Amino acid sequence: MRSMHASQVQKNVDVDEVHRIPPQLNYKYLAENAEAVEDNMRKRNYDGNSAQLLKKLYLSQIQSLSDAEQFKIQRDEVNKQIRSAKSKDERQIYIDQAKHLKEQLRVAEEKASAIEAEMVTQALMIPNDTHPDVPIGPEENAKILKIVGEKRTESYPLLDHLTLMERLDLVDFQQAALVTGSKFFYLKNSGVWLEFALIQYAMDKAASRGFTPIITPDVVRTSIAYGCGFQPRKKESSQIYDISTTSTVNTTTPKLCLAGTAEIPLAGMYAKKMINEDELPKRMVGFGRAFRAEAGHGSAEERGLYRVHQFSKVELFAVAAPGQSDGILQEFRELQEELFTELGLCFRVLDMPTEELGASAYRKYDIEAWMPGREAWGEICSTSNCTDYQTRRLDIRYLSSQFKENVGPKDVRVPWHIKEKWVNYCHTLNGTAMAVPRVIIALVETYQQEDGTIKVPEVLRKWIPGQPSILK
Known part of the structure; x- marks a missing residue:
C-alpha cells in the first residue's frame, strides 16, 4: 500500500474532528461528589482513581481559568495606559508589560485547555450513577x-x-x-x-x-x-x-x-x-x-x-x-x-x-x-x-x-x-x-x-x- 502524503493524513484528522461530538460532562458535579462517585465506581467494579484525579484536575482548571481572567483584566488595563501614555518611554514600558501579560495569558489558557482534555479522558472512564435499589455486587x-x-x-x-x-x-x-x-x-x-x-x-x-x-x-x-x-x-x-x-x-x-x-x-x-x-x-x-x-x-x-x-x-x-x-x-x-x-x-x-x-x-x-x-x-x-x-x-x-x-x-x-x-x-x-x-x-x-x-x-x-x- 502506498503511504499517504502529509496533506492526506491531515484530511483524515480534520474529518474526524468535524464530525466529533464533544461530550457535555458535568465536571462540577463529578468533582464535588468525588467520594460518592468513587464509591459508585467500586461497586460497579471500575477503577475509582478517575474520580479523585478528575477532582484535582477540576480544581487546577478553575485556578488556571481564574489566572487567565486576571491576566485579561490586567492586559486591558495596560492597553488603556498605552493609549494614555504621555511619553514614548512611558508607552514602551506599558508595551513591554502588555507583551509579558500576553505571554502569561497564553500559558494559562494553554494549561486550562490541556487540563480540559485530560478531564474529558478521565470523565469518560466514569460510569453512570446507580439507582439506590440496585443490588450490589456480581x-x-x-x-x-x-x-x-x-x-x-x-x-x-x-x-x-x-x-x-x-x-x-x-x-x-x-x-x-x-x-x-x-x-x-x-x-x-x-x-x-x-x-x-x-x-x-x-x-x-x-x-x-x-x-x-x-x-x-x-x-x-x-x-x-x-x-x-x-x-x-x-x-x-x-x-x-x-x-x-x-x-x-x-x-x-x-x-x-x-x-x-x-x-x-x-x-x-x-x-x-x-x-x-x-x-x-x-x-x-x-x-x-x-x-x-x-x-x-x-x-x-x-x-x-x-x-x-x-x-x-x-x-x-x-x-x-x-x-x-x-x-x-x-x-x-x-x-x-x-x-x-x-x-x-x-x-x-x-x-x-x-x-x-x-x-x-x-x-x-x-x-x-x-x-x-x-x-x-x-x-x-x-x-x-x-x-x-x-x-x-x-x-x-x-x-x-x-x-x-x-x-x-x-x-x-x-x-x-x-x-x-x-x-x-x-x-x-x-x-x-x-x-x-x-x-x-x-x-x-x-x-x-x-x-x-x-x-x-x-x-x-x-x-x-x-x-x-x-x-x-
Missing part, C-alpha cells in the same frame, strides 16, 4: 423479581438446540467456520423462516404499541458507539469490530465500526439535536444486525447459537424527558414479558446488580429463559434506563415546555444565554425485543417433540410460509 447477587411459566420436564431426554437443529438441517456451523471463522453460522431451511417470524412478531408487537419502526445502518462512527458507552474499560478487550480502509482514493473516511446493537444507531438518530419537550417521549423499535468481536470461549454451555459473532436483533429505544424515564423502563419490561409469555417460554425477571450494569445503565432488568436442553437459565433480553449518560456524550437535549409559555416558539430568536436555562439533557432507554439466536435456542429446546421435530408456537405461524405447526 451477577449472582441479582434479585429475582418473578418467574413466569414452568420448566419443561419429560420422561425422555431433552436434547440441546444444536443437536436438534443439525438433525433437521436448520444450521451449519462447520462450513461457516471455513468461510468466515468460528462462532459464525449459516441458518438454513425452516430455521430461516423461524428467524424471520421472530423478527416480524417483535416488530409488529412493538409497532402496535406506538413504537416507530426503523431499519438501522449496521455501520456507525466509532465515536457514536463510544458515546453510547461501548468504549472498553482499561485492561479489557473491545467487543467492537473496527472497520479500516486501505483506499488511497477516499482518504477522508472517518473511523467506523460494526454496530454491536441497534441501540447505537438509534441513539445516533438524535445526536446533536434539540427536541421540544412536548414531543417526548420518542419510542422506536429498530431492526439490525449485531456484531460482537468477543463471543465466549467455546465452552459446553456456549455451544451453538448461545454466543456468536453476528446475529439479528430487534431493539426497543426511547428518548425521554427525565421525569418519564422510570415509567418507560417499566413499559419496556412489560412488553418484553408479554412477548415471551405469548411465545410460551418459562422465564424469570432479574433486577441486575451493580457489576452487571455496564457503563451506561442506571438500572437494568434481565430476562432469562429456561433452556431445557442446556438445563440452565440463559439471558434472552435486557432493558436499561441510561438517564443522561448517553445524551451528554451525544448532545441530545430538549427545550422545556416552559420556554414556549414564557418566551415563545422553539425557533424564536433570543440570545442563547436566555434560551440556555430552558434547555436540559434527555434520558435514553433501551431494551431487547428479540435477540433472535437466544430465543431460537429457548423455543427449539422448549418445543422439541420426542420424534425430534419442533412445534411452532401459535403466535409465529402466520409469519411462516404455509403456517406450519411443526418444523421437521
Whole structure:
C-alpha cells in the first residue's frame, strides 16, 4: 500500500474532528461528589482513581481559568495606559508589560485547555450513577423479581438446540467456520423462516404499541458507539469490530465500526439535536444486525447459537424527558414479558446488580429463559434506563415546555444565554425485543417433540410460509 502524503493524513484528522461530538460532562458535579462517585465506581467494579484525579484536575482548571481572567483584566488595563501614555518611554514600558501579560495569558489558557482534555479522558472512564435499589455486587447477587411459566420436564431426554437443529438441517456451523471463522453460522431451511417470524412478531408487537419502526445502518462512527458507552474499560478487550480502509482514493473516511446493537444507531438518530419537550417521549423499535468481536470461549454451555459473532436483533429505544424515564423502563419490561409469555417460554425477571450494569445503565432488568436442553437459565433480553449518560456524550437535549409559555416558539430568536436555562439533557432507554439466536435456542429446546421435530408456537405461524405447526 502506498503511504499517504502529509496533506492526506491531515484530511483524515480534520474529518474526524468535524464530525466529533464533544461530550457535555458535568465536571462540577463529578468533582464535588468525588467520594460518592468513587464509591459508585467500586461497586460497579471500575477503577475509582478517575474520580479523585478528575477532582484535582477540576480544581487546577478553575485556578488556571481564574489566572487567565486576571491576566485579561490586567492586559486591558495596560492597553488603556498605552493609549494614555504621555511619553514614548512611558508607552514602551506599558508595551513591554502588555507583551509579558500576553505571554502569561497564553500559558494559562494553554494549561486550562490541556487540563480540559485530560478531564474529558478521565470523565469518560466514569460510569453512570446507580439507582439506590440496585443490588450490589456480581451477577449472582441479582434479585429475582418473578418467574413466569414452568420448566419443561419429560420422561425422555431433552436434547440441546444444536443437536436438534443439525438433525433437521436448520444450521451449519462447520462450513461457516471455513468461510468466515468460528462462532459464525449459516441458518438454513425452516430455521430461516423461524428467524424471520421472530423478527416480524417483535416488530409488529412493538409497532402496535406506538413504537416507530426503523431499519438501522449496521455501520456507525466509532465515536457514536463510544458515546453510547461501548468504549472498553482499561485492561479489557473491545467487543467492537473496527472497520479500516486501505483506499488511497477516499482518504477522508472517518473511523467506523460494526454496530454491536441497534441501540447505537438509534441513539445516533438524535445526536446533536434539540427536541421540544412536548414531543417526548420518542419510542422506536429498530431492526439490525449485531456484531460482537468477543463471543465466549467455546465452552459446553456456549455451544451453538448461545454466543456468536453476528446475529439479528430487534431493539426497543426511547428518548425521554427525565421525569418519564422510570415509567418507560417499566413499559419496556412489560412488553418484553408479554412477548415471551405469548411465545410460551418459562422465564424469570432479574433486577441486575451493580457489576452487571455496564457503563451506561442506571438500572437494568434481565430476562432469562429456561433452556431445557442446556438445563440452565440463559439471558434472552435486557432493558436499561441510561438517564443522561448517553445524551451528554451525544448532545441530545430538549427545550422545556416552559420556554414556549414564557418566551415563545422553539425557533424564536433570543440570545442563547436566555434560551440556555430552558434547555436540559434527555434520558435514553433501551431494551431487547428479540435477540433472535437466544430465543431460537429457548423455543427449539422448549418445543422439541420426542420424534425430534419442533412445534411452532401459535403466535409465529402466520409469519411462516404455509403456517406450519411443526418444523421437521
